[in-house]
Amino acid sequence: MSPAPDRLSPQITTLIVLLVVALFLLPWVAGRYPVYLAMQILILAVFSLGFNLLLGYTGLLSFGQAGFFAVGAYACAKILLAVPNLILGIAGGVACAGVAALLLGILSVRHTRIYFAMLTLAFGMMIYSIAWKWRDFTGGDDGLVGIPRAPLEIPGIVSVSVAAMDRYYYVVLVLSLLAILAMYRLIRSPLGLTLQAIRESDTRAEFAGVPVRKYRLIAFTVAGLYAGLAGALLPPLENTVTPPIAHWSTSAEPVLATLLGGVHSFAGPIVGAFLFFVIKDVIVRFTEYWLIWFGIIVVALVIGFPGGVMSIFARRHRRVVQHPDDADHMHKVQ
Amino acid sequence: MENIAFQGLIGLSLAMYLWLISAGLTIIFGVLGIVNFAHGSLFMVGAYLAYTCYGPMGLPFPVAILLSLLGTGLLGFVMERGFLSRIYGIDEAYQLLLTFGFILILDDAVKMIWGGVFKIPPIPAFLDGAVPVFGRFFPVYNLFVIAVGLLVAVVLWLVFEKTWWGRIVRATAADREMAGAIGVNVPRVFSGVFVVGAMLAALGGAIGIPVRVVAPGIGAAMIIQAFIITVIGGLGNLKGAFVSSLIVGILSAYGTLFFPVFELFFIFVIMAVVLLVRPQGLFTR
Amino acid sequence: MTDLLRIEDATKRFGDFVAINGVSLALPAGRLTAIIGPNGAGKTTLINLATGAFVPDRGEMYFKGDEITHLPVHQRVRKGLSRSFQVMNIFAHLSVLQNILVPVLAMRGRAGFPFHEMTRETEAVTEARRILREIRLPDAENLPAGTLSHGDQRLLELGIAIAPAPELCFLDEPSSGLTPVERTMVMELIRRLSTERRTTFVIVEHDMDVVFALADWIVVMNRGQVLIEGPPAEIRENHAVREVYLGEEELLA
Numbered sequence: 001m002s003p004a005p006d007r008l009s010p011q012i013t014t015l016i017v018l019l020v021v022a023l024f025l026l027p028w029v030a031g032r033y034p035v036y037l038a039m040q041i042l043i044l045a046v047f048s049l050g051f052n053l054l055l056g057y058t059g060l061l062s063f064g065q066a067g068f069f070a071v072g073a074y075a076c077a078k079i080l081l082a083v084p085n086l087i088l089g090i091a092g093g094v095a096c097a098g099v100a101a102l103l104l105g106i107l108s109v110r111h112t113r114i115y116f117a118m119l120t121l122a123f124g125m126m127i128y129s130i131a132w133k134w135r136d137f138t139g140g141d142d143g144l145v146g147i148p149r150a151p152l153e154i155p156g157i158v159s160v161s162v163a164a165m166d167r168y169y170y171v172v173l174v175l176s177l178l179a180i181l182a183m184y185r186l187i188r189s190p191l192g193l194t195l196q197a198i199r200e201s202d203t204r205a206e207f208a209g210v211p212v213r214k215y216r217l218i219a220f221t222v223a224g225l226y227a228g229l230a231g232a233l234l235p236p237l238e239n240t241v242t243p244p245i246a247h248w249s250t251s252a253e254p255v256l257a258t259l260l261g262g263v264h265s266f267a268g269p270i271v272g273a274f275l276f277f278v279i280k281d282v283i284v285r286f287t288e289y290w291l292i293w294f295g296i297i298v299v300a301l302v303i304g305f306p307g308g309v310m311s312i313f314a315r316r317h318r319r320v321v322q323h324p325d326d327a328d329h330m331h332k333v334q
Numbered sequence: 335m336e337n338i339a340f341q342g343l344i345g346l347s348l349a350m351y352l353w354l355i356s357a358g359l360t361i362i363f364g365v366l367g368i369v370n371f372a373h374g375s376l377f378m379v380g381a382y383l384a385y386t387c388y389g390p391m392g393l394p395f396p397v398a399i400l401l402s403l404l405g406t407g408l409l410g411f412v413m414e415r416g417f418l419s420r421i422y423g424i425d426e427a428y429q430l431l432l433t434f435g436f437i438l439i440l441d442d443a444v445k446m447i448w449g450g451v452f453k454i455p456p457i458p459a460f461l462d463g464a465v466p467v468f469g470r471f472f473p474v475y476n477l478f479v480i481a482v483g484l485l486v487a488v489v490l491w492l493v494f495e496k497t498w499w500g501r502i503v504r505a506t507a508a509d510r511e512m513a514g515a516i517g518v519n520v521p522r523v524f525s526g527v528f529v530v531g532a533m534l535a536a537l538g539g540a541i542g543i544p545v546r547v548v549a550p551g552i553g554a555a556m557i558i559q560a561f562i563i564t565v566i567g568g569l570g571n572l573k574g575a576f577v578s579s580l581i582v583g584i585l586s587a588y589g590t591l592f593f594p595v596f597e598l599f600f601i602f603v604i605m606a607v608v609l610l611v612r613p614q615g616l617f618t619r
Numbered sequence: 620m621t622d623l624l625r626i627e628d629a630t631k632r633f634g635d636f637v638a639i640n641g642v643s644l645a646l647p648a649g650r651l652t653a654i655i656g657p658n659g660a661g662k663t664t665l666i667n668l669a670t671g672a673f674v675p676d677r678g679e680m681y682f683k684g685d686e687i688t689h690l691p692v693h694q695r696v697r698k699g700l701s702r703s704f705q706v707m708n709i710f711a712h713l714s715v716l717q718n719i720l721v722p723v724l725a726m727r728g729r730a731g732f733p734f735h736e737m738t739r740e741t742e743a744v745t746e747a748r749r750i751l752r753e754i755r756l757p758d759a760e761n762l763p764a765g766t767l768s769h770g771d772q773r774l775l776e777l778g779i780a781i782a783p784a785p786e787l788c789f790l791d792e793p794s795s796g797l798t799p800v801e802r803t804m805v806m807e808l809i810r811r812l813s814t815e816r817r818t819t820f821v822i823v824e825h826d827m828d829v830v831f832a833l834a835d836w837i838v839v840m841n842r843g844q845v846l847i848e849g850p851p852a853e854i855r856e857n858h859a860v861r862e863v864y865l866g867e868e869e870l871l872a
Binding site: 201204 | 670672691693694701702710711712717720722724725726730731733734735736779780
Binding site for chain 1: 369417420421425426427428430431432434435436437438439440441442443445446554558561562565569598599602603605606609610613
């Protein structure tokens with residue numbers, strides 16, 4: 001990561017404020033479909049932000065994030081089916097995913113690089129096979145259906161119905177914005193710096209007094225919490241949960257979004273989530289084979305622009321400070 | 335008792351498909367240091383090419399297999415020379431991501447060309463029929479698959495242990511810089527190994543077409559199994575891949591017989607446990 | 620003098636190769652020790668054992684009287700034992716200031732603090748800037764470390780090593796790849812730091828000019844063992860050393 005400027009420039013701040021205002025006004029000016037699409041984008045953005053805390057900031061490539069996404073989704077769905085209270089459902093989903101990430105993380109962070117990727121893949125697929133085979137609890141391949149878009153409720157004090165799509169949109173929007181803000185602070189905090197140091201050189205970080213494995217576990221758990229939040233927001237939206245969300249090909253979505261937007265800028269995964277759905281939306285108008293285009297984009301990005309779209313943007317803006325290889329931060333020097 | 339032995343023979347033929355795809359995956363990792371996520375897709379492309387040559391085009395079965403190997407080998411050559419070779423030496427996360435991009439491309443390309451339908455051409459006449467084994471009839475075709483798998487194992491062993499070419503490859507795998515320094519053309523070895531790996535995957539796909547389903551999803555299913563096998567055998571360990579193919583093949587033949595529900599889960603548990611306890615694999619000292 | 624670090628009968632094997640073979644060594648506080656010896660003598664392995672990168676197959680280590688044989692690396696750093704690396708090992712894409720902040724925050728127990736911006740860690744930033752002045756890199760604080768010249772990167776490497784305010788600091792070939800001017804500067808810096816900061820340095824060095832100019836005490840290693848140790852004057856005159864070590868130097872030159 002570049003030595004970031006301490007403050008956002010006035011132009012960027014204005015842009016962000018306008019964007020947020022536009023997002024809040026969206027249900028008034030747009031129809032059902034754009035609102036639905038915006039929710040999908042926000043959910044993927046949260047999911048990808050967590051993923052990128054691992055890849056872009058800590059230097060760990062996880063192929064098992066779909067597992068934690070699924071834990072969040074299934075836990076939220078089960079809670080809502082038992083107790084129709086959205087606060088409980090989402091909080092429960094996040095908590096379960098966080099606990100799962102903490103426990104599996106203790107094992108996963110014993111390795112790095114390819115072995116870490118394979119281990120997270122195995123854990124993710126274990127969760128997938130549970131979702132698939134434990135019929136009594138998960139509904140097997142039919143999944144869980146009829147999940148209510150339950151009210152936000154603190155028993156005896158307040159109960160707000162969010163059954164209408166437009167209302168639920170605000171739940172997704174507010175929680176996503178809070179998650180984005182929290183991640184922004186985390187990245188720029190001492191913890192964020194320490195994680196980036198681990199990405200740059202784990203041996204050096206260890207010899208600088210950093211308990212590297214502990215911090216990798218923290219990053220893994222936070223990424224699991226974000227995957228869990230993204231997953232928990234899904235069942236009330238779709239009213240169903242099915243096993244494919246736990247499959248490793250679901251882990252691909254944050255990977256694609258993050259690559260598209262850029263691994264090494266904070267906004268990369270958010271911009272990437274937006275691009276992911278916009279590109280997909282455009283492509284599916286012409287052909288059902290949209291994945292091939294993403295494949296081509298991935299290959300082109302990895303070969304040509306490992307920094308993603310944001311790196312092109314950043315390069316134009318930061319000519320003054322020389323970044324010899326903003327585009328290939330991940331390339332090990334030694 | 336006969337039933338158990340018979341099922342073991344079924345498992346053995348299943349193991350051979352797994353062996354063919356894992357052999358390529360583990361050789362490529364051993365030499366190039368790349369985990370080729372798209373290896374299952376190469377298996378799938380091999381199956382589809384063989385299907386087209388043998389089914390609609392009506393070519394003889396052996397010719398169809400040969401053409402499938404050549405076609406997939408060419409595809410592997412393009413992948414390695416055109417793309418992977420540009421990013422050796424950068425973080426392996428990006429290499430994984432690149433091969434991941436290939437999965438998306440190949441899987442959809444296959445759907446575009448062949449459609450999403452299941453396809454099973456007839457078994458070639460000279461391999462049709464069954465022979466009595468353990469009091470039951472065992473398909474000749476399965477014996478053919480077992481023979482091909484064993485033959486490949488023997489040939490690979492001879493090439494790696496007994497030939498000059500095998501020594502070059504082993505030297506490159508051990509230390510590519512040193513190999514380069516003593517005059518080995520490392521890029522050519524990389525290309526050769528990747529092409530051979532791709533052809534092994536294609537062979538596994540191609541010989542399966544008369545008895546297994548040819549469908550767009552087989553690549554994704556195979557790569558996961560191949561990962562499990564190469565992890566258990568030790569990444570880059572060819573003998574380990576052979577032994578663990580046998581284990582996984584035979585176990586899953588019995589697994590579907592005795593405990594079908596949690597078969598998948600336990601296989602991933604084994605994979606995770608091996609990664610945690612013996613990341614170098616069960617068969618690497 | 621009290622012994623800061625005591626290594627007792629340490630042995631480390633890699634397969635059949637015995638990298639360190641029954642080495643016992645005492646490093647008292649305040650004495651600048653140089654470890655010399657031909658390539659493969661086990662110097663870097665000895666650093667790796669002392670700092671915790673490897674666990675010895677046999678033997679014990681004591682730091683300030685406490686046994687540390689099995690203590691993890693980061694805890695040794697917290698106790699006051701740090702090192703630099705022979706191969707450049709800095710945080711290339713972080714700024715120069717951030718490179719120093721990482722160990723400073725870790726030492727203050729602030730490395731895991733997640734909820735406010737770095738700029739509010741004013742005490743840590745002040746300390747990091749002071750260290751940058753000490754290593755003569757104050758003007759570079761916002762540059763990405765990877766863009767510095769080789770010499771400046773070596774200085775930064777040194778800076779990261781001293782940032783935890785260690786009592787004992789191993790420097791693995793601090794002068795490698797430096798121009799003569801830079802080398803003189805690094806030597807002055809080491810000398811100054813060892814008096815001002817009261818850090819005890821142990822250097823592994825190939826350059827004999829550096830060794831004889833800096834060291835109070837020289838340890839000669841060969842084939843995984845300590846051949847001899849003593850004050851520079853004594854080592855210079857020793858025949859065995861000349862044969863084993865200096866002879867090889869000529870061969871190399």
